[in-house]
Amino acid sequence: MRLDQAKEGSKIRIVSLRGGKGLRMRLTKLGIHLGESGIVEKNSFGPILLSINGNSIALGRGVAAKIEVMIE
């Protein structure tokens, strides 16, 4: 499923990053790597808040739609 469809509070693992090399680089720089697991802190309106390894990252809905995740 896409990250923007994941429920608030759910624990997820990142399966794939769609989009070009540029987007991939911006995400991995902030610690959003393949296989990494995290918690969807917020997903109601506006951007999504994802917490990975103790680090909170706000992702616009368009960006989140390009991240494929699975629920753990």
Place this chain on the structure above:
Amino acid sequence: MIIALAGQPNSGKSTIFNQVAGYKTVTSNFPGKTVKYTKSKVKMGKEFEVVDLPGTYSLTSSDLAELEARNYILKKEADVVINVIDASILSRSLEFTIQLCELEVPMVICLNMIDEAEKKGISIDTKKLEEVFGVPVVTTIANKGTGVRELFSVALEWKKKPKIPKYSRDIEKVIETLIPKIKEEPKRLSAIKILEDDEFFTSKVDIAYRRYQEIIEREHGRPCDLVISSERHALSMNIFEEIAKIETPKKSFFDLDKVLMGKMGYPLLAIILYCMFYLVFKVGGIFEGPLLDYFDNLASKIVMENTFLQNITVGIIQGFAGGVGIVLPYLFPLLLGLAFLEDTGYLPRVAFLMDSLFHKIGLHGKALIPFMLGYGCTVPAIMGTRILESERDRYIAGFLSVFVPCSARTAVIFGLAAFYLGPLTAFLLYMTNIIFLGILGFVLSKIYKEESPGLILEIPSLKIPSLKSILLKTWLRIREFIIIAWPILILGSVTLSLLEHYGYAETINNLLSPITILLGLPIAVGTTLIFGILRKELSMLMLMQALGSLEVLSKAQMLTFTVFIMYYIPCLATIAAMISEFRVKRTLLITCTTLVVALILGIFARIIGGIAW
């Protein structure tokens, strides 16, 4: 001796810098680039220089700040590099540390915010970390000043390069075969960057490098750059597991972020902003009136006859008064408040809240900050655009904030429109302004189309800022105004005094008559428009002088005049700030746009006024 601070954004690099830096700190650009860094001389036993490099997440060539930071370190301009790490997000930060090691320069590691890490239940074995990288590790809590002196005394003595952590065997093998073919030092760095397909490095070598990338791609079944970045990630995770233990963090019973970033975040944001602006207007208002009275008195004492020298003196005094009396009283509390909000980490949370709304005008949430500042004074608004990451976003936000009515224009709106035409008119002027900003933002985002993949923003933990850091930040920004904008203000003021002295007012009125006639205003209004460029509220005072009384104007003319003043050419201080932020060409474009917009809306106002009254 030069010590450079390198690290990821929000690692507390600048806080460490501000703890030791003095008021003589200078901000400069990398030669020919828009990327800025700060440096300061420090005396701590012996004298040395500290350079605060731009905060970057990695050291690739695709990001200008990253490229400049990397080149600065590679040129060996600094004798030692301090890698500042936010200890509470150690595992991610180590990816940057590994890249720094690859630059092969003497390095010291600073584990900052060690208290935050403890709160998150992370305990770090610093001895082991020292062994892994072969460099000293110093723990600090920068906003409290803890450990900062020790950090620098260790860095001053350290001269050895770090150990470079190794990737998995198959990748190291490719790196080893590639190294003998490279001439430029450091060879290992070039080899890794070539495998990452970094154009900056691949363009410099004369090797059929694709072959080497393919070896790795065949083995891993993924693009080579992705393999290397995953390797680096895996390596840092391994190091992290080796040196750190995570226990379940102490759950605090009250999570401030749940409130700040939840639904309650919006009313809270409104309250925080209201308090800030109330404070700014209050503090500014206390000083503005008395200060201006004082200078006006001074000026009126001097002019007894209309001599050349006296006119120049009056010009200087008025220009000086504009800075002391109007800009500084508002600028100081505004910048202080902004620095406070910045250092607490509240701004990224505002960006989070406002993101959806700002996407509609092609920007993202952070752009709210310069807009809000614009209601006080356009100069800090222009400077405030710096908090946006991309140059395009900074430019659009700056472009828009020029049209936000500043406190000086507010004086005209209240003094003329609200007083003679009623408060409803003033309210409507503000509302149409907001609608106009929305439309302009929409148009600009269509013109400057840049692939904006959306918000990707780290939300750092909330911090209690250090007073010294806030004060130094405010001082650096105020000093920029004093050095750049103020002299222009004084110079402009002197020029206008001279125009008056030689009786050129009539010539100017005639020159500007196409505009005044088009707007249906009396020709004598011409000079007041020029005065308005100097200081917006001056235009109203001059209007009174030029016409004898404001009641000479019809209601429609008052409306037209107010609208024109609201939108036309920004004041000189703003133009100076724009030149320093956006360069001359873009400043000219913005200035011309304001004139066109002011003319069109002015004519509209004339028509509407003609129908209404």
